[in-house]
Structure formats: structure tokens, C-alpha cells
Amino acid sequence: MIIILKNGQSPEQINELHDYLKQYNVKISEIQGEQTTIWGLVGDTTKIDIATIQAKDVVEDIRRVSEPYKIANRKFHPDDTVLEIGGNTVGGGHFNVIAGPCSVESEEQVIAVAKEVKKSGAKFLRGGAFKPRTSPYAFQGLHDEGLKYLLEAKKETGLPIVTEIMSLAHLDLFNDVDVIQVGARNMQNFELLKELGHCDKPILLKRGLANTLEEFLMSAEYIMAGGNTQVIFCERGIRTFETMTRNTLDLSAIPLLKHYSHLPVIVDPSHATGIPWLVEPLSLAAIACGADGLMIEVHNNPKLALCDGAQSLTPAQFDAVMKKVTAQAEFSGKTL
Amino acid sequence: MIIILKNGQSPEQINELHDYLKQYNVKISEIQGEQTTIWGLVGDTTKIDIATIQAKDVVEDIRRVSEPYKIANRKFHPDDTVLEIGGNTVGGGHFNVIAGPCSVESEEQVIAVAKEVKKSGAKFLRGGAFKPRTSPYAFQGLHDEGLKYLLEAKKETGLPIVTEIMSLAHLDLFNDVDVIQVGARNMQNFELLKELGHCDKPILLKRGLANTLEEFLMSAEYIMAGGNTQVIFCERGIRTFETMTRNTLDLSAIPLLKHYSHLPVIVDPSHATGIPWLVEPLSLAAIACGADGLMIEVHNNPKLALCDGAQSLTPAQFDAVMKKVTAQAEFSGKTL
Amino acid sequence: MIIILKNGQSPEQINELHDYLKQYNVKISEIQGEQTTIWGLVGDTTKIDIATIQAKDVVEDIRRVSEPYKIANRKFHPDDTVLEIGGNTVGGGHFNVIAGPCSVESEEQVIAVAKEVKKSGAKFLRGGAFKPRTSPYAFQGLHDEGLKYLLEAKKETGLPIVTEIMSLAHLDLFNDVDVIQVGARNMQNFELLKELGHCDKPILLKRGLANTLEEFLMSAEYIMAGGNTQVIFCERGIRTFETMTRNTLDLSAIPLLKHYSHLPVIVDPSHATGIPWLVEPLSLAAIACGADGLMIEVHNNPKLALCDGAQSLTPAQFDAVMKKVTAQAEFSGKTL
Amino acid sequence: MIIILKNGQSPEQINELHDYLKQYNVKISEIQGEQTTIWGLVGDTTKIDIATIQAKDVVEDIRRVSEPYKIANRKFHPDDTVLEIGGNTVGGGHFNVIAGPCSVESEEQVIAVAKEVKKSGAKFLRGGAFKPRTSPYAFQGLHDEGLKYLLEAKKETGLPIVTEIMSLAHLDLFNDVDVIQVGARNMQNFELLKELGHCDKPILLKRGLANTLEEFLMSAEYIMAGGNTQVIFCERGIRTFETMTRNTLDLSAIPLLKHYSHLPVIVDPSHATGIPWLVEPLSLAAIACGADGLMIEVHNNPKLALCDGAQSLTPAQFDAVMKKVTAQAEFSGKTL
The missing domain is CATH 3.30.70.1140 (Phospho-2-dehydro-3-deoxyheptonate aldolase; domain 1)
Incomplete structure (x- = not known):
């Protein structure tokens, strides 16, 4: 200093x-x-x-001359963090795709999508039961009912579940969930981060819309300081003046986070851009610069999606993307 | 549409x-x-x-052709919302200054500051008992102890209390608080907003670091949709590329929020800039373009402050600022 | 260092x-x-x-520990720079309003507007003869014809002229202009700045859309390093994620520029927001935090303006704004 | 509309x-x-x-319902623009790397670097003779001397030359240059764009620091409206709140520009990040999402570079990057 x-x-x-x-x-x-x-x-x-x-x-x-984070800092933990989650290995050269609908809408929907994305090679099922929506009048998710459907889909397909928590008050409901997601708007909900530091589940931490990479690293440090060292970073775009995409995907974040930290880094091209045909090129780009995985929105009927349907791929589109994603991941030396 | x-x-x-x-x-x-x-x-x-x-x-x-918010919309409620809080009137041409330390550090400190700011003309006492800090290793506030000291200070001075809530789990502790503050990082913590919509206390809602004014209006709508219509907007700077100030204070927000909404709008020049000598000029500017009030950080010993001391005024500096603030507010036709 | x-x-x-x-x-x-x-x-x-x-x-x-600019630095020139331009005094506590149409459209128009704004108290006439337009198909200005009309208007009203230069190649045409304006898009057109450093006319330098205040100070330093120390800063909004206004007016720039530099600082609320009814509140705010002047767009028929009519005031609106501007400037201790 | x-x-x-x-x-x-x-x-x-x-x-x-650009619009010109420049083919599935020092410092330096980058597979030599520098006290380039050295290097190696123009006044000096570069700060120097529209040389147009993709497309339209349809887009990072990199590289720009336009798109990872070890991962990412080429800074002695040495690769580092770049470009189906 x-x-x-x-x-x-x-x-x-x-x-x-x-x-x-x-x-x-x-x-x-x-x-x-x-x-x-x-x-x-x-x-x-x-x-x-x-x-x-x-x-x-x-x-x-x-x-400061030295970084303000320690447990998340690669200097003090030179080896990659490798997580074993529901039979899948995350980090350390392994590559995983998380796919599923933005929000859980019915048992049929989520099971149907789960089967489709599994067939195409996804390793995790995502789906929102609690949905952060800008408008109080928009669909807010099915809550515990939604979590129940996700677990049904897990039983049917074997895919571990990734789903978002929006409040400490709901923590008990997440007992059977495999990965708890912290959304962009909660990246600096410090009370939530502290509590998640005391649980023994992997946390998928999304970057806030206007948060620097140092703040992102510090939010991981919050969770890790509580004892839970299973954190996965997710870059999902930042807010800039550009209006052609919903956010600006910052792919430099991947090599930088992997340089300064030992934690896995995945990318969500669906939310980053809000444009379905950008998912493929940006997925390939993310892999080429080192991403440990992707999170992609798939809906069996994007046209009727209750939330953010605009950016979802159909199962057929997802299958086509996965063929290219798999080839690029292999080319980039990832373990699939 | x-x-x-x-x-x-x-x-x-x-x-x-x-x-x-x-x-x-x-x-x-x-x-x-x-x-x-x-x-x-x-x-x-x-x-x-x-x-x-x-x-x-x-x-x-x-x-959309029409705004997505209704209860917060001036079109449907042309008259200014006027709130009566602890003997003070907020909105509708009235002008109020909220002052106090960034964080409550001891009973002596907060009572001493409360007396000083009251003498200089502040109408509300602010002070953080729960502090959102980027680092898990930084001082996080005195929690319920801090709230107790604030209420002591209220008893001593009669100043109503404004203090920040960081988690739904703490809501019970805020029973005797006069105004509950929602910080910038929680502006889109929708579960918190919904719950605050069911309480009968005024909510001071701070603008998020990267949130548009429409999102700001929608977050007020979240609270109001629950039945609680006592919302006060607080502009506190947005995140831009400029590094000379901590954030960029967006004073256009004042006339715009007052145009589209009937709710009171105040400005926090201390957090916006992080530079104590900018508090005076930006306070005057805020009043000149219509602010209903100001929120200013004052510490009796900024040099020993446990948090954000850099931007605090001393009581003597605050007194000097208040003389100019009062004159400008009178000139701008505000009721003091 | x-x-x-x-x-x-x-x-x-x-x-x-x-x-x-x-x-x-x-x-x-x-x-x-x-x-x-x-x-x-x-x-x-x-x-x-x-x-x-x-x-x-x-x-x-x-x-760096010390600032990279010297001639523009108040540390080395503690006294305000005061400029005498066409009978007006700029800087050092004096207050001036520059007004006129976005672009010169005809001799009649510019003379009519000049007479109106003079009557309301403007001290300089502005008007664009060379117009930077995003689209090659938009009206690009009347060029030398436009400059001729401006000089006619000066002859009629005595108001000194402020007009924008877009290329070194046009410099000869600006011989009789009183103040040469460098637009936001040319703030880092270094070849232009260097050349203007060799001329003996005051330069009104507008802040670039994405330029920091340090870069703004360095661009002034470019001009001054050539020998021309007559530079006036103009804050006109920066580009952020907010879409409700065209740009985000950064009023902190006024006290900061005046702190670090001895040069006069004015504000252009018309271009900053693009919304005519925001001109009044933001003009008052700019004065309250120390602006040495304002630049306001006025058109005698905004509805037929060939360029940026959306943000122009009518002469009647301008007259109403000027009454408030004058009162605020007097209240703020400015010399009118 | x-x-x-x-x-x-x-x-x-x-x-x-x-x-x-x-x-x-x-x-x-x-x-x-x-x-x-x-x-x-x-x-x-x-x-x-x-x-x-x-x-x-x-x-x-x-x-607007339809885009404001026409000649640059893929709707009206569905086929990729393919340019033949100095024996290289640019666009239409071909892949080219432009490499060389940020600024030309001596004949020896530029010839040495040219030979090295050619050996590693670069198809064009870049080097600045006119340098846009934030400070008037920084090295501004060797001007016509620098252009002469570049042409010497071309004679020695056969590599066509890409170099930046900063002022219309220098246009005559660029007669023997193969590609004229318009820098980020001049992307909306409309007078320069118009003049370049009348010349018959390919223009490498860099995206401005705070310019939207629509504005970028409109600046290409400016050049093309004058008759010169040989325009190459170069994404080089935009200005955001993130400070860990100099700018935020917006790779979404590649698929978007290629979707809306038929012009070639290349990426400059050196200027985008300012960090040499990010050049490799971001180069690979750029290719994976469709870039038609790269522009990379190489200096034979970055430690003594007169300008922006921080981001330059050594010839050995460049050679290593080129091996991976070539493999990725082949994998992505590009013609080398």
C-alpha cells in the first residue's frame, strides 16, 4: 500500500x-x-x-499494491478449483453446458426441455422458479411449485439443477438443488452472500450489470470468507451505452478472472445479448478464450414463454449450437 | 403499444x-x-x-407508447405526494436536509453528530447500522446496537431517523425507525421491495449504480403496488467512465422524476462524488433544479471514521454548507 | 511519479x-x-x-502523483483567466449567455433570432455553418454562406459570434468570427487543436462524449501549448446507459474544472439533454454550482428547424428562461 | 417510420x-x-x-422501422464485400493479420519488425507515422519521415502498408499507402470521412470509444456515399466503467456488423485491452465469432517503445500467438 x-x-x-x-x-x-x-x-x-x-x-x-481478495486469489491458490457436482466435474479444463428455460412454467414444459437439452449434450438443467422482473406486474415465477417441477425433471433425466435464489427467506427450499444461482441484481446483496458462505452448495455467481471485475472477485471472497469455497463465476454482460444488444458481453473477463482467481468461469450469452442468433457466435468465442462452460436459455416454445422468450433457442436450434460448441471445446483442448 | x-x-x-x-x-x-x-x-x-x-x-x-408504471405516474396522480414524517413535511414544495454519519460507531458519536446537525438546520438524522461494504473484511456496522444508538439520538434531539435495511430478516428491528432506506445495491432486490410494500413506513429509495430512470420508477411502483405509497426517490450518482468522481451525479434526474412522477426527490451529493468539497456546489445545484431535499454525510471526526470518512463533512463544514443551502432553498421558493 | x-x-x-x-x-x-x-x-x-x-x-x-497538464493548471496560475471578447468579459466572476439556432438556415432567420436573443439578454450569438451530422444524408450546414449570414447578424446586433469549425481546411473562413467552437466529436482531433493553438482567437472547447475531465484538461493544454491561452471549457453531457436524456449532463465537471484549472467553464444544457423543458432547471443548476455561462439553442421556428429542432427553445421560451437565469446568476454573486 | x-x-x-x-x-x-x-x-x-x-x-x-444506412446495408447488397489489396484478399471468408509497431520510430526498427511479422504469417504491415496522443508533450510520430520508412519496409518485405491519417491536410502524403486507417477519435470527423469517400483506397475505420454500432455503420455510409466502397470495420473496444482493461472489447460487434452490413470486420485486441497477455485469448475469441482479420501490435523492443509499448508483443510472442491464430482460423473455416 x-x-x-x-x-x-x-x-x-x-x-x-x-x-x-x-x-x-x-x-x-x-x-x-x-x-x-x-x-x-x-x-x-x-x-x-x-x-x-x-x-x-x-x-x-x-x-493498494496488492489485491484486496485472498481466498479467491490465484496467488495463494495456484491450482484451479475443481468441483464435483451431481456427477459432473466443473473447472480444471472440464467443459459443461447448463441449459433450460428462463422460467419454469409447468411440469410438462420443464421435463420436456430437460430431455431435449440432455439429448443435445447439456450437463445441467437451469430454470427459474423465482424470477427477478423489472415490473411488479410481470410473471414472477412459480416459486416452490417451480422448484418441485425442476426436481421432477432431475428425477426423470438425472441432470443436476441450477436455479436462482432471490431471498434468504427461501433458503430452506433450496435443499435439494445442486447449484444455487445468485443473479446479477444480487451480486452485491451482501447479506445473501454471507449466508451462502455458510451453506455447502456450489454457488453460481453472476456479474452485476455495473460491477467491475474487482468487485466481482470481492463478492466471491464474501462467500468464501464464510467457508464455502465452491464458487463459479458467470459473465453475463455489462451495461454500456450500446443499445443494439441488451448488454455488452465482456469476454476479456474470462482470461482476467482465470488469471487473478482459481475459480471456474462460465458465460451466459443468452442474457448478455438478448438476441437468439448471437448465442452461437458468442458461445464459440467464449470457449476460444477459455470459458469453463456456458449457460444457454432453451424453451420448447419460445413464442409462448412467460418470460424473456425473446432470447431463448428452440431445442432444435440448441442442438445445432451444441454441435459447434462441442467441436470448438474439443479444439480448444477442453475435457467434455 | x-x-x-x-x-x-x-x-x-x-x-x-x-x-x-x-x-x-x-x-x-x-x-x-x-x-x-x-x-x-x-x-x-x-x-x-x-x-x-x-x-x-x-x-x-x-x-410501448405509454409508461409501464401507474401508481407512481403523475399522469394518474397530478398532485405532488406530501408526506408527514416525525413532525416534518416532505414533498410539495417543502425542503428537508437529512444529515449524519455514514455509519453509527458509538452512542456518543451519533448523539454528538445529531446535536450538531440539528443546530445547523437538519430535519432528519441519518446513520447506518447495517453497512453494505464491497469487502467482507471491512467494518459491517453495529447492527441492532447501532439502531439502539440512533433511537437514543432521536430521544435526545427529536430528529426522526433514516437508516438502511439490507435484508428482509432484519425488518422487525426497524419498527421504531422513521424512514427505511433502500440502498443503491438493493434498488432491484425485488423481494425486499415487495415486503416493504406491505409496511406502513416511508421508504427512501436510492437509485442503483447502473439503473435507468424508468427502472427507478418501476422499483417505486413495486413498493407502491403492495399498498405503501410513501416513497421518496434519492439520486446518488450513476456509474460512468469518469474516474475523477466516485460516481456521476445525474441532476437531470430531478426534473425528470418530478415530471413523470408525483413523489418527492432528494439528492445525496456525498456518496455521488466521494469528495467533500463538492458537496456544497452540488447541493446548491440540486436545489436550483428542484430537489425536495438533500442527504449529507457529517462525522464529528471524519479522520477516524470507520467507513467512508473521505466524503464526510465536519460539523463546522456542514454548518457553512447549510447557510448557503438555506439561502438557495429560500431563493428557489422552497418552504423550509 | x-x-x-x-x-x-x-x-x-x-x-x-x-x-x-x-x-x-x-x-x-x-x-x-x-x-x-x-x-x-x-x-x-x-x-x-x-x-x-x-x-x-x-x-x-x-x-503519476502530479497532474500531466501545466499551462491549464491552476496550481501554476492561481488567478482566473479573464477574456475580453467583442466587448464582453468572460471568466473571473462574469456571466454570459450564448444563444442562437443550432444551424444557420437563412439570413432572415439568423438576424431575427439574433435580435430576439439580444433583447432577452444574450451576450453572444451562436449558430452552426458547418454541422456535424451522424448521417451523410442530413443537412450539413450552409458553410461560407452561413458564416456570412452570422456576420450580417453581428453587424445588425453587435453580438459577437460563436461558431463551430470542423476542419483545418476552413480556418481562413473564420477570420471574422469572435469565438471558434470545437465540437464534442473533435475534442481529441489533435491536429485541429494544435493548429488552433497558433491562432489568436478564443476557443470554446466542448467535452467529448466519452472523455474524462483529465482528457478534457489535456485537450485545453494542447491548444495552450501552441501559445493560445484563450480557452473556454463547455460541459455538454457525456454518454451513459441512461436513455431518457440524449446525454447525461455532468455538473460536477464545473467545480472540478474550476478547481484544477483557471479557465472559464460554461454549460450547454440544450445538447446535453435534447429536451427543451429541461433547459431551464439545468441552467439554474449550472449557475448554482459555479458556471461562468450558458450556451442555449434558440430557433424562431423550432418546428421547421433543419437540424436538432427538438431541443430548441422559441424566443418566448428563451425570454422566460433568461429571467430566471438572470435572477439566479445575481443570487449566485455573478457579475452580469 | x-x-x-x-x-x-x-x-x-x-x-x-x-x-x-x-x-x-x-x-x-x-x-x-x-x-x-x-x-x-x-x-x-x-x-x-x-x-x-x-x-x-x-x-x-x-x-424508424428501417435502418438509416443504405450502401453499407446487407439488405441491399447481400454478398460480402471482397477487397483485393496488395496481393491479399480481404473479406468473403478470407483471413488476414495486420501487424507492426504502434509507431514508426526508425527505418531499422520498422524493417526489422516487418521481416519478423511477415515470417510469422502477417499479411499487412501496420505502423503509425502520425500518432494521436492525449498529451501534447508525448511523442507525436515521425510524420512524412515515418511514412517513408514504412514504404521502405514494404519494398523490403512486400507487405502492404496500413497507417493512420489524422488530418485532411496530409492526404497527399498517403498516395503510396495501401490502406488508410481512420482512428477511433476520428470516427466521426465527418469532413475527413467525406474526403476519404472521394479517394480510391481501402479505408480501415476504427470504432469510436463511445460510438454505437449504428453510428459506426453510418460513418462507413459517409465514406461510401462519396463513392469509395472499400471500407473495413475495426472493433477496438469501447469505454465503460471497467478499469482492469483500457477498454471493453465488444465482440458482439462482429456478428452484428456482419449481419447488418456486407463489409469486412477485423478486431484490434492490443488497443482494446492494453494488456499483452490478453492478445492471444481475445484473438482466438474474435476468430471464433467470425472476424475477418486481426490487427496486432508488435515491437522488436517493447521496453523501449516510444508509444504504447505496454501492449505490444515481442516478435517471439507474436509468433506463438500466430500459431494458435492460424489453427483457430483454419478450424473456423477461414481461407488463409
Whole structure:
């Protein structure tokens, strides 16, 4: 950590800051400049709050040299995290596709889609029972009924289930779910993250619409700090000025997250763009730059979908995409 | 609502869409173009899901003509919402300043700050007992202890309390709080919004970091749809590429929200910029373009603040700002 | 300037960097950490290229401590720049409104508008003869004919002229213009900036749609480095995800630019929002937080305007806005 | 084009708008709603200015149904544009890599790099003689001297030259250049685009930092409207809130541009990210989603580069990247 001091400050103020910092057991070295003095702090600075230092009169500027996350940090855990989930292996060179409808609408629908996506090579079934919707008047999901249908579909097909949690109050309902998804709008719902840190299920953590990669890493750290180290990142597009796509898919996130962290990284091209014919090219691109998996929306009747049908593939379209996805994953050296 | 159809589609597909729409009791009129056909839908289209329509093969594009919010919409409620809270009047030309520390740190601190800000003219005391922090290693607030100190400060000064809720699980603890704040990161925590719709307390709703004004209006609609119509908007900056300020304060939001809605709108210049000396000029600007109030961070010792001290004013600085704020509010015709 | 070195590098590499830096006559001090070494550079580092240093294998990170602009920097020129233009004083507490049509359409139009805006209190006439248009099929301006009409209007009313240059090739045509405007899309047209640095006319420099304030300051520095120190900043909105306004007006820019620089700062609320009824509230807000002036679009027949009519005020609307603008400017202590 | 009229307007105003529109030879059909009336305009609406219509009192809203570009539009030119440049074929399934230093620094440097990149499989040599730099104090390029060295390198290696133009005034110097590059900051320098529309050289058009894909297509249309239909798009990252990369590479742009236009699309991963080790993964991703080529920065001594060395690959690194790039391009069915 580097602190830049203003010149011309009283020795008392400088001593006050010096004492404040010493309680963190860091070593402080000084460089004397013409207009500024620089302090270099050596030691564990994770617990030092940048804003608190910045508020002090004597401080011109401050910056971290090392990353503020530890358990999620590849520096301290050089090997890839590999998760075993319902018979599938995630991370460490393995490749998995999660597919299914945006929202669970009926038992028939979700079982039908599950069978189709399994046939095409999906390894997990996704489906929303609790749906975050911008409008209070839009369909909000079937809730516990929806979870029941997903588990029926799992019984029929053997596919492990990935589904989104929207509130701590529902946690008990997720006992038989295989992977709990945290949606983009909850990436910084810190109370939820903390609670998920105490459960023993893999968490699929989606990137927030306006969250930096460092914040994304810190949200994983929140969960991991509670003891649950089974976190999967999911890049799903960020909000920019571009209006032709719903969001801007940030594929640089894949190599960057894999560089700074040891956790698996998957990509959701369906939500990122909102345009079904972009799912194929962006899926291939995601694999080519290192994604450990994909999450793709498939609906057996997108035209009647109660939610976000616009971006869903039909089972036939999904099957065609999967052929190319499989070939690219093999080409990129992934284990299928 | 306007739907643009692709040409060359089968009559069956077009009939299917026609039938689907008729269930919403809307009248459909048609314009025949060379390459496209346009349908105009007349009636209540609030419940029609745009994405569902868009997914249909025959549809080229779709757009709303009328706003998707109703209870928050000034069209249906032309008069300003005016709230009576703990002896203060909010909205309808009245002007209020909410002030206090970012986080409650001790009983002494919060009472001392409360007395100071009251003396300078603040009408509400703010202070965080539950703190959303990017890092799990940062100070997370004093929780119920913090709420207790805030209520002590209220007893001492008479200032009603504004404080942030971070989880439904804590709702019972907020019984004696005067205004419940929903933070920027929870603006689209829909389960929380729904529950707050059933309580009878005013809600201070902060704009999310990457949320449009229409989404902001829809989040107010979420609360109001549950029966609680006491909502106050708070603009606090949005995330952009600019790095000189923490966020970019969007003051256009004030006249726009007041145009489309009847709810009060306040501004938080402290969090918007993260720079204490910008609080004064941006407070004056906010008043000049119509803000119903301000939310300002004040700490009796910003240099030792456990959280976000960087942006806090000292009581003396706050007093100086309040003199100018009061003069501008009077000049702008506000009732103080 | 601070350079963070990676540890475990060969002494040769470190010496190479040391020698490279010494040629800039800076003093280098060193702090030895556990994982990194920090160098503090003292002296004039303006000419050192950050990217070049960053490319070196031994360098982990690098950052400036002091601003990269000098002539535009208030640190070196504490007093406000005050410009005398065609009988008006700009900067240093003086307040000026520039008004007129988006584009010059005919001699009658521009003279009529000039007379109207003068009557309402405008001090400068604006009008575009060269128009930057997104579409090649849109009206591109009357070019030299347009400039001629502007000068006619100046002769009739005495109002000095502000008009936009789009290409170096046209510079000769601007001999009799009072203020040359550089549009948002040309803020980083460096060849144009350099050339304008050699002319002796005031330059109104508009902020680019996606340019940071530091880049804005650097573009002013480009002009000033050529010898022309008559630069006026114009904030006109930046591009964000918000779609309700054309751009997001960043009013924080006013106090920030005035803090870091000594140059006058004006605001263009017409282009920032694209919505005529937002011109008044945002004009008042701009004045309240320190703007030295405003630039407002006025058209005698917005409904028939050949360009951007949507955001223009009628002369009557402008007159009403000016009454409030004048009162606010007086209240804010400006000299009118 | 669809126009939504406000209700309760006088017949005169409505007739005035009707007459205004008729001059464009469009057919107007009407849908009568409860609160609004909708007009559908059929015919060539390219020349109708949206802002002008929007300014009219009777108009609530307006939107285009068809794209505002024609010559660049795939609808009217379904076949891929294929360009023959200096012995290379660009577009139509062919794949080309453009490589070289950010800026030309000496004859030796550029010839050395040219030989290296040719050996590794590059088909074009890039190098900047005119450099857009944020700071007036940074190295601005060798200008005509730099162009001379590039042509020397072409003579030595046979590689055609791609180099950036920054001002119309330099156009004569580009006579022997093979491809003229328009940089991101000049994407909407309309005077430059118009002039390039009259020359008979291929133009490599880079996307602006904050420009939408529709604006990008319109800038190509500017050039093509002048008669020069040899335009190549280059996606190079857009400006977002993310700070870990210099810009956010928008790979969705590739399939979208190729869908809406028939022009070739290449990607510059070096400038997009500013991080050399991201060049490989993002190059592969770009190819996987359809890019017609890549533009990669290579410097024989990045550590001493006068400009943007940080993002350059060494010839050895480039050679390694090219092996993977070639394999991916073959896998994706490109002609090499």
C-alpha cells in the first residue's frame, strides 16, 4: 500500500497517522519529495480501509499494491478449483453446458426441455422458479411449485439443477438443488452472500450489470470468507451505452478472472445479448478464450414463454449450437 | 403499444399472435406497409410482456407508447405526494436536509453528530447500522446496537431517523425507525421491495449504480403496488467512465422524476462524488433544479471514521454548507 | 511519479530502467518491500511516457502523483483567466449567455433570432455553418454562406459570434468570427487543436462524449501549448446507459474544472439533454454550482428547424428562461 | 417510420405536419387510439430528419422501422464485400493479420519488425507515422519521415502498408499507402470521412470509444456515399466503467456488423485491452465469432517503445500467438 502525504503538515498530524497505521502491524518506509512525501506500507494491508486513510487531512492520495481478495486469489491458490457436482466435474479444463428455460412454467414444459437439452449434450438443467422482473406486474415465477417441477425433471433425466435464489427467506427450499444461482441484481446483496458462505452448495455467481471485475472477485471472497469455497463465476454482460444488444458481453473477463482467481468461469450469452442468433457466435468465442462452460436459455416454445422468450433457442436450434460448441471445446483442448 | 410485423408470414402465425393479444382486451388496428405491417394496440397494455411478444417469429419489433408504471405516474396522480414524517413535511414544495454519519460507531458519536446537525438546520438524522461494504473484511456496522444508538439520538434531539435495511430478516428491528432506506445495491432486490410494500413506513429509495430512470420508477411502483405509497426517490450518482468522481451525479434526474412522477426527490451529493468539497456546489445545484431535499454525510471526526470518512463533512463544514443551502432553498421558493 | 517494481528481477534490468529514467533529470528514491520495490520519482515528470515505463518487464505498476497538464493548471496560475471578447468579459466572476439556432438556415432567420436573443439578454450569438451530422444524408450546414449570414447578424446586433469549425481546411473562413467552437466529436482531433493553438482567437472547447475531465484538461493544454491561452471549457453531457436524456449532463465537471484549472467553464444544457423543458432547471443548476455561462439553442421556428429542432427553445421560451437565469446568476454573486 | 401524435391537437397543426411529410413522397396511414394517434410512413424515409419531426408540437414520439444506412446495408447488397489489396484478399471468408509497431520510430526498427511479422504469417504491415496522443508533450510520430520508412519496409518485405491519417491536410502524403486507417477519435470527423469517400483506397475505420454500432455503420455510409466502397470495420473496444482493461472489447460487434452490413470486420485486441497477455485469448475469441482479420501490435523492443509499448508483443510472442491464430482460423473455416 502506498500513501502520498501532502507537504507542509504538522508533525502531530503525521504522527497521528503513523500511530494509526502501526496498529495494523505494517512496516512504513518513507520517500521525501519536493511537493509530497510517499509512504510505502509493507505487510498485510487487507484490513486497512482506504477511505478512512483518505479522509485524513495529511493524505493526498492512497493506493493498494496488492489485491484486496485472498481466498479467491490465484496467488495463494495456484491450482484451479475443481468441483464435483451431481456427477459432473466443473473447472480444471472440464467443459459443461447448463441449459433450460428462463422460467419454469409447468411440469410438462420443464421435463420436456430437460430431455431435449440432455439429448443435445447439456450437463445441467437451469430454470427459474423465482424470477427477478423489472415490473411488479410481470410473471414472477412459480416459486416452490417451480422448484418441485425442476426436481421432477432431475428425477426423470438425472441432470443436476441450477436455479436462482432471490431471498434468504427461501433458503430452506433450496435443499435439494445442486447449484444455487445468485443473479446479477444480487451480486452485491451482501447479506445473501454471507449466508451462502455458510451453506455447502456450489454457488453460481453472476456479474452485476455495473460491477467491475474487482468487485466481482470481492463478492466471491464474501462467500468464501464464510467457508464455502465452491464458487463459479458467470459473465453475463455489462451495461454500456450500446443499445443494439441488451448488454455488452465482456469476454476479456474470462482470461482476467482465470488469471487473478482459481475459480471456474462460465458465460451466459443468452442474457448478455438478448438476441437468439448471437448465442452461437458468442458461445464459440467464449470457449476460444477459455470459458469453463456456458449457460444457454432453451424453451420448447419460445413464442409462448412467460418470460424473456425473446432470447431463448428452440431445442432444435440448441442442438445445432451444441454441435459447434462441442467441436470448438474439443479444439480448444477442453475435457467434455 | 406498437407491434411491427415481418411481411411474408403465414396467416396462421399472424392469427396466433392476434388471438394471444385479444386476451388482454386490447383493440388492434393495422397499417399495411411495403416491407412491414404495423399494429397499434389500444387499451391497458401494462400486463403485456414485451419480451414474450418479441420472441414470436412474426414480430420484427415492439414498443410501448405509454409508461409501464401507474401508481407512481403523475399522469394518474397530478398532485405532488406530501408526506408527514416525525413532525416534518416532505414533498410539495417543502425542503428537508437529512444529515449524519455514514455509519453509527458509538452512542456518543451519533448523539454528538445529531446535536450538531440539528443546530445547523437538519430535519432528519441519518446513520447506518447495517453497512453494505464491497469487502467482507471491512467494518459491517453495529447492527441492532447501532439502531439502539440512533433511537437514543432521536430521544435526545427529536430528529426522526433514516437508516438502511439490507435484508428482509432484519425488518422487525426497524419498527421504531422513521424512514427505511433502500440502498443503491438493493434498488432491484425485488423481494425486499415487495415486503416493504406491505409496511406502513416511508421508504427512501436510492437509485442503483447502473439503473435507468424508468427502472427507478418501476422499483417505486413495486413498493407502491403492495399498498405503501410513501416513497421518496434519492439520486446518488450513476456509474460512468469518469474516474475523477466516485460516481456521476445525474441532476437531470430531478426534473425528470418530478415530471413523470408525483413523489418527492432528494439528492445525496456525498456518496455521488466521494469528495467533500463538492458537496456544497452540488447541493446548491440540486436545489436550483428542484430537489425536495438533500442527504449529507457529517462525522464529528471524519479522520477516524470507520467507513467512508473521505466524503464526510465536519460539523463546522456542514454548518457553512447549510447557510448557503438555506439561502438557495429560500431563493428557489422552497418552504423550509 | 511512483513506480512499483516486481521482485526477483535481474540487476541489469533494474539498472536499465534506472538509466532510462535518469535522462529525465529526476531523483529516484527507493522503498524495499517484501514482494515489491517502490521507486519515488521527484522532479518534472511531465515528459515521461507512462506506457513506455509500464512495458518494461521489471515494472509491476506506475502512477503519476502530479497532474500531466501545466499551462491549464491552476496550481501554476492561481488567478482566473479573464477574456475580453467583442466587448464582453468572460471568466473571473462574469456571466454570459450564448444563444442562437443550432444551424444557420437563412439570413432572415439568423438576424431575427439574433435580435430576439439580444433583447432577452444574450451576450453572444451562436449558430452552426458547418454541422456535424451522424448521417451523410442530413443537412450539413450552409458553410461560407452561413458564416456570412452570422456576420450580417453581428453587424445588425453587435453580438459577437460563436461558431463551430470542423476542419483545418476552413480556418481562413473564420477570420471574422469572435469565438471558434470545437465540437464534442473533435475534442481529441489533435491536429485541429494544435493548429488552433497558433491562432489568436478564443476557443470554446466542448467535452467529448466519452472523455474524462483529465482528457478534457489535456485537450485545453494542447491548444495552450501552441501559445493560445484563450480557452473556454463547455460541459455538454457525456454518454451513459441512461436513455431518457440524449446525454447525461455532468455538473460536477464545473467545480472540478474550476478547481484544477483557471479557465472559464460554461454549460450547454440544450445538447446535453435534447429536451427543451429541461433547459431551464439545468441552467439554474449550472449557475448554482459555479458556471461562468450558458450556451442555449434558440430557433424562431423550432418546428421547421433543419437540424436538432427538438431541443430548441422559441424566443418566448428563451425570454422566460433568461429571467430566471438572470435572477439566479445575481443570487449566485455573478457579475452580469 | 412511425410517428405518434398527441391527441387534442388542432387540425391545422396536424395538416401542417401532414403536408411537411408529403414532400418526401411517403404514404401515411393512420391508427386512431384513445390517447394517441399513430401514423405509419411507407416509402423512402432516409432523408427525413427525426429531430425536426420530434420538435413539432403535435408529435409525442417518432421512430424508424428501417435502418438509416443504405450502401453499407446487407439488405441491399447481400454478398460480402471482397477487397483485393496488395496481393491479399480481404473479406468473403478470407483471413488476414495486420501487424507492426504502434509507431514508426526508425527505418531499422520498422524493417526489422516487418521481416519478423511477415515470417510469422502477417499479411499487412501496420505502423503509425502520425500518432494521436492525449498529451501534447508525448511523442507525436515521425510524420512524412515515418511514412517513408514504412514504404521502405514494404519494398523490403512486400507487405502492404496500413497507417493512420489524422488530418485532411496530409492526404497527399498517403498516395503510396495501401490502406488508410481512420482512428477511433476520428470516427466521426465527418469532413475527413467525406474526403476519404472521394479517394480510391481501402479505408480501415476504427470504432469510436463511445460510438454505437449504428453510428459506426453510418460513418462507413459517409465514406461510401462519396463513392469509395472499400471500407473495413475495426472493433477496438469501447469505454465503460471497467478499469482492469483500457477498454471493453465488444465482440458482439462482429456478428452484428456482419449481419447488418456486407463489409469486412477485423478486431484490434492490443488497443482494446492494453494488456499483452490478453492478445492471444481475445484473438482466438474474435476468430471464433467470425472476424475477418486481426490487427496486432508488435515491437522488436517493447521496453523501449516510444508509444504504447505496454501492449505490444515481442516478435517471439507474436509468433506463438500466430500459431494458435492460424489453427483457430483454419478450424473456423477461414481461407488463409
